[in-house]
Amino acid sequence: MTGVTDISVADRITWRFTKTWLFNQDEMPDIIMILQGSSTMNINLSANHHPSLHPTWTSPYAPCDGFYGGQWHEIHPQFWNKFHVWEWLQQLVDANQLDASCIPFQEFDITGERLCSMTLQDFIHASGSVGHILYSNVQSLKWHGQYGSHMLQSLNVVIKTEQTDAPVISPWKEDSYQYNNNNSYDDMYESKVFCRNQLPAVASSPYNGGFAESDVRKSHEHHQKPSSKKHNPRGTHLWEFIRDILLTPDKNPGLIKWEDRSEGVFRFLKSEAVAQLWGKKKNNNSMTYEKLSRAMRYYYKREILERVDGRRLVYKFGKNAHGWKESES
DNA sequence: TTTTCTTTTCCTGGTT
């Protein structure tokens, strides 16, 4: 491998293509310089432990062979190398439909060990409001992540089960539900891109950036039953969708409102509008409040919602609903 | 391919 290759990264998500290109080169350069704006990320490939670049590579990271296929999630973040960190970032960009220009990748030219040691302030300093998402996800992966136990065993690693930080949950799948007064639901769903200038209102919301409860549940299940199956079809669940609307009232005025915030009691103000919004999210133009409410009633049995007798359009979060309490922020 | 889970759809009947 010889020479230095400069790759200019434009505002968009070209870093991913850059990486793909990089790993498809017959002749690898020694150093890659990724330029983003005025910043530069230097990667010394000859010094970087990457299995796909070093077939005979033998390092403590050995169990992550094949990582290039996206195996970073099988490894505790503490043991990620720079490429794992990049893979994780890419996953986060994809899952949250972030504009890649929101992520200052040069700030993450670091190993997993360094990543795990970063505080929320560090993340915010490094990446602005996106830092909330990054920090939350790292915390989630640190404490509840799914990674191969063989890895941990082979490294004789003891996973800490006590949390010193407040549990902050992954924001994997999250939309920014925005409602405008013209009832343009299309517009609401065009606003999926989290960028620095869009995040503060959401990031400061009670649920700290819009965490999908499914992740709370999944994390909880992992904690209790590591081998249990995860299931979260079609992304966010209905009740999470409702919760998220409630938690971003500034962006969704007049759709649903809290009746009793501390008790988790809420009321639909524009039931059909919410149904249309839900239908839009599910790509189902025929969604009605009638159907939505049927789905809501199924939550009673699972204790995600509780009945509120005698009050129309009023529901209450049950004990299996998480992420709506102010104290959970 | 099968299983599992979460809706979605349709329905009947009751209540406000």
Place this chain on the structure above:
DNA sequence: TAACCAGGAAAAGAAA
């Protein structure tokens, strides 16, 4: 009468 509630039944759709 319209809108909503309750819940049974079956099917759809997606992930594991």
